[in-house]
Amino acid sequence: MPKRGYHHGNLKQALVEATLQLIEQKGPSGFTVAEAAKLAGVTPAAVYRHFDGRETLIAECALQGHRIFGDLMEHAYGDGKPTALKAFEATGRAYLAFARKFPGHYVAMFESGVNLQSSAELALASERSRGVLERAAAKLSENIPADKRPPAAMFSSHIWAMSHGVVELFARGTPGAKAPFPPEDLLETGIGIYLRGLGLIPPDT
CATH class of the missing domain: 1.10.10 (Arc Repressor Mutant, subunit A)
Known part of the structure; x- marks a missing residue:
């Protein structure tokens, strides 16, 4: 055989x-x-x-993962529809869904220490997925006065870090690391608190 x-x-x-x-x-x-x-x-x-060896094997896994991730993020964002807020929240849920469905890719992309500049293809693929979140952040913050508006890259990095934290602590199935709330609820609530702090959505009544 x-x-x-x-x-x-x-x-x-x-x-x-x-x-x-x-x-x-x-x-x-x-x-x-x-x-x-x-x-x-x-x-x-x-x-x-x-x-060439294990590192390039992992880099290829990361490359394929970033391409899948970019597709999912773009689909979730959907050009900012039906509203900028709904589209932004959808990108957070897509992050969690990707981590669950593609755990090997996720680890190769974000936890292996792979050099994103090791190839032009990998750099481009990683920038694409990150760019979706930056675009969503920029659209959502358009109504903030320019002198008070946070840079889209910083804004999106905060949400990225929050999403990654929820994945690591509560969405990876690690024994003893379960939260009393679904990871999606934790992330959505966290994003809501953050956005209210920036004045992007009104306070709860």
Whole structure:
């Protein structure tokens, strides 16, 4: 029987899928190239036809993840409809949904220490997903006077950090780390408090 990677006709992708599985199981530094090769059904030497080593394997996982993430974020934002606020909140929910559905990609992207400038493709893909959130932040803050308006990059970074924190603490299924509220509610409430503080939405009555 042929090796699994060759059988699928795409050795490179077979190795990426094996790496994603190992990242989920062992973390980005807990496996070897030989383990990825074995899981893909090829010899360790075959890995080097496409990758220089584990770091470039992880970088490819991150690249594919950023592309998926960018698609999801753009779909969630939907050009700012039906309202700027609803669209902005949707990007936060998309972040949580991505982390749940693509845990291997998520870790490769945000927790592996991968250098986003290691390739032009990776840099562009990561900038795209981040750009959606910045665009949403800029649209939402248009009604704030220019001299009081926070930079969109800073505004979106705050929301990004909040989203990442909710994922890490409450949305990754870590034993003992469950919150008494759904992660989506935690994030939506946190975003609401932040936006009220900036004067972007009115206080609760």
